[in-house]
Amino acid sequence: MRFTSTLTRRVIGGLLLALLTAQAALAADIRVVTSGAFTEAYKKLVPLFEAATGHRVISSYGASIGNAPDSIPSRFARGESFDMVILSEGGLEALMKDGKLVPGSRVDIVRSQIGAAVRKGTPKPDISTVAALKQTLLNASSVAYSASASGTYLSTELFAKLGVQERLAQTGKKILSERVGAVVARGDAELGFQQVSELIYFKELDFIGTLPDEVQQTIFFSAGLVQGAQQPELARQLLRFLTSPAVAETVRATGLDPVAQGTAGAAK
Structure with a gap:
């Protein structure tokens, strides 16, 4: 009986180790650039996503528009690589028009005043x-x-x-x-x-x-998938998390109004 119990523990331990190894092997980097208005909420939520999934989110920050060196348009102009972008609706539509984003991938995340x-x-x-x-x-x-x-x-x-x-x-x-x-x-x-x-x-x-x-000007801050993204499916997974009802209160606490996804777009 003791032998069986020990063997069982070893088998279970081995299976757990295999699962953890497999998860580590599947873990990947998701590259995201986001603008200022969503930054505080983003910084609170991303560590939760990373802990739950084992994936790592590599984050960059910049203004939605303008030609400052670290602005999102400037980053794209330099050819920086991202899987997903989060910025003001006007900035997103400009990138979409320039062919930088996947058509139809816009998802409105929050409203800001x-x-x-x-x-x-x-x-x-x-x-x-x-x-x-x-x-x-x-x-x-x-x-x-x-x-x-x-x-x-x-x-x-x-x-x-x-x-x-x-x-x-x-x-x-x-x-x-x-x-x-x-x-x-x-x-x-x-x-x-x-x-x-x-x-x-x-x-x-x-x-x-x-x-x-x-x-007042109420602005939507929206996400879009980047053309040629290396991790489009994981970017969609992150976006679903950022727009889920479970994180809405955290988002509100940062001075933003979450957009109900029943009335907003969905990542495609």
């Missing part, structure tokens, strides 16, 4: 109404905004709509390859605007709210 913050301990200006936002922009000595999707909206549409474009030509600062929050936190700008999810994690900042509904 634009907010504002000031350095902790400094006066909190009012942006709760359109009139208050306009006056705050006119009064601010320096206003930082992103070189990516949110900043493009502010600088090319909203400032002109509010009639503050001439003032912001003097006080506005477009921030490249860095989060707006970092600039405001060290005192290089009085007021900063960016996606809420990119501002709320700076302990050195006071978040003062989102843009008024009348002038």
Whole structure:
């Protein structure tokens, strides 16, 4: 009986070792590049996916649009290799149009809104109404905004709509390859605007709210599969995890609104 028990343990142990070896052999690297708004949620979720699957996600980061050296369009222009990309809907559609992504592979992951913050301990200006936002922009000595999707909206549409474009030509600062929050936190700008999810994690900042509904821009951040991806099936697996109901609360905690996949696209 003791012999049988010992043999059984050895057989089970051998099978487990074989399974673990097989899993290690099947484990692979998934290369992903993501833009700033989804970064905090992404950094929380990817380690969970890696632990559950044994796969490794190799991550890169950059702005959705623009020509900064680390922006996603610049990375593609240099020929950097990825399996999946996560960025603003406009940036994704531009890559899709350029033939960089698999047609029909877009999946909307989250919605994001634009907010504002000031350095902790400094006066909190009012942006709760359109009139208050306009006056705050006119009064601010320096206003930082992103070189990516949110900043493009502010600088090319909203400032002109509010009639503050001439003032912001003097006080506005477009921030490249860095989060707006970092600039405001060290005192290089009085007021900063960016996606809420990119501002709320700076302990050195006071978040003062989102843009008024009348002038808010809600942006989808979406994923797409890259043409010629080395691991397309594993990228789909990661994407299903990132959009699953099980992770929705984690995503919401980072200042984003998960998109219900019943009303969004599915990776193909």
